[in-house]
Amino acid sequence: MSDMVSSLEARRVRKQPDERRAEILAAAADIALAEGLECITLRAVAERIGVRPGLITHYYPSAEDLVIAAFVRAAESERDGANPVEGAPLARVAAFVRDMEAPSSDPISKLWLNARHLSRFIPALAEAVHEQEKLNVASLLAMIEGGVADGTFRCEDPLAACVRILVAIDGHGAYVNDIGGFIHEAYGCFVSDTAEWALGLAPGALAAARD
Amino acid sequence: MSDMVSSLEARRVRKQPDERRAEILAAAADIALAEGLECITLRAVAERIGVRPGLITHYYPSAEDLVIAAFVRAAESERDGANPVEGAPLARVAAFVRDMEAPSSDPISKLWLNARHLSRFIPALAEAVHEQEKLNVASLLAMIEGGVADGTFRCEDPLAACVRILVAIDGHGAYVNDIGGFIHEAYGCFVSDTAEWALGLAPGALAAARD
């Protein structure tokens, strides 16, 4: 037990560039979700994976690029992770809306709020946000069009309904950092209510679809 | 012309503490609206009013307190500035909604987005945001209740309608830093549409109320 994984680990580990790059990006994405994009510093990322700050600069010469890449990765993994492609349109939208309103979505809500604000100062991040937005639109729009085709949803303009639901999600997410609960229960189910309104469903139809 | 207002102004001006405090707060609020809360630094505020950074610390020993005070002041001045107490409820809500959707509200939208995100790291700011929220609710709720009383609006729960409209405003404002226009016109009039839905108005009723 002379050289176990001691607390003062100083052993230098050499990895393949691709692997190291992926490791750095994963660490940065973790920080983005858990602590915020502003906390993605050379030193914070380096410490998390047990290397020296200079190495982060070596793989990401511009720290700003790492921040943007971390946001993209976090947003992508979130979209891929919780979007079941199976099931009826009503059930899929109901599940999507439920997830968005659930506390489990707080980290991703915080990330989007974070990225939307930071886009003010980082134009390249604004572009990445816009790109991820379009992907979210495509994902939700597909669900809606499926429901319109089989008569479940009743709306003239599926894209308009999609936009309304996504904006509602951002409105809901804007309060993710608030203290205490909100003033009224209408906040907690704002996304559901808006979705029902936008999709021409009866009030409570989405809540009922969650068996 | 030996000593005009030269570019290298070094003359020391002595003011009353109250006056100086107000001057500092006003400068900080200006920065908050124009550049963002993160740009309220001792040096930035000092330079704007032609004093040395140390003086800002003298009046605001905690720079964080100045940031919070600047947000409160900017939010208050905005609420006081554009809320006509006269007119019919329909006209007042229509004007309020129109203002929120207009590009002229971009600075205040950016400020709220900014404050909501920064609340994640500054608990005291989160409290201030919550306080300003309650004031906004009270202001809008009064308008709505007036319209419900005279039969203009048809909604069972005025507070629920108020909450829905305010959340819609935040959803709309979340895109204030986006590049290019949005994908669909449903975004541009999301607040109007949501307000009509929440208040039991016919689609287009608010737009029509803007003579």
Next chain:
DNA sequence: CGCGCTATTGGCCAGACGATCAATAGGCTA
């Protein structure tokens, strides 16, 4: 008119940030 109170200054500190570069050492290959 001159004195004293205090608003204001100048200087300085420690800490965190991104970035750069020569020196080092890990691990594959011959």
Next chain:
DNA sequence: TAGCCTATTGATCGTCTGGCCAATAGCGCG
């Protein structure tokens, strides 16, 4: 097993931040 390529380090720089404190000078009062 010896050696080379390069991934990784350590050290250092310049800049920004908030915060502190003694010294200075503006302005009102006597």
